[in-house]
Amino acid sequence: MPRPRCERCQRPLDHCLCPLIPSLDSRTRVVLLQHPSESSHALNTARLAALGLVNAQLRVGEVFDDLVELLQTPGYRPALLFPGEHAQVLTAYGEVDDRPLLLIVPDGTWRKARKLLYLNPLLEALPRVTLGAVAPSRYRLRKAPEPGALSTLEAVVEALNVLEQPVSFDALLKPFEALIEGQIKAMGAETFQRNHGTP
Incomplete structure (x- = not known):
């Protein structure tokens, strides 16, 4: 029988992260477009970002039919957070x-x-923005494909910290860190060290 889950954070009730999730306001509107394969992932960092930011929205899918309306949200200029030659x-x-x-x-x-x-294709056509120098990822449970690669939540925090400085959005990382600590504890220190190096 499946363990009962928190409807909000989707974690098992005995590992609910909601008490750690902040409610932060931002000038920037963040829209997370999540590939369906990520939505059931235990470490769903995009969901944590959407829950912790008042001015954020999570969409799950492969094709987004209402992109024209979305990209014309009054008062904002759209940009895609994604590396690229002209980012x-x-x-x-x-x-x-x-x-x-x-x-x-x-x-x-x-x-x-x-x-x-x-x-x-509307996304492909957007102006791209990227992060400058970033601290190494705290995501110790997934091997980074390249140096400087971050989880979605970390990338959002870094972007907002730059855009809206001196305001800090680091509080968004609290549930993320608790989630990782919980996963490491569940797998045991020995297994973690064997698979992911020293903690």
């Missing part, structure tokens, strides 16, 4: 009345994220 490194919002970003964040493995762009 601009994010910088803080200026003093002048700078329209905040409607930050579109694909969520999935690199292959699945690229597939989302391929299946939604």
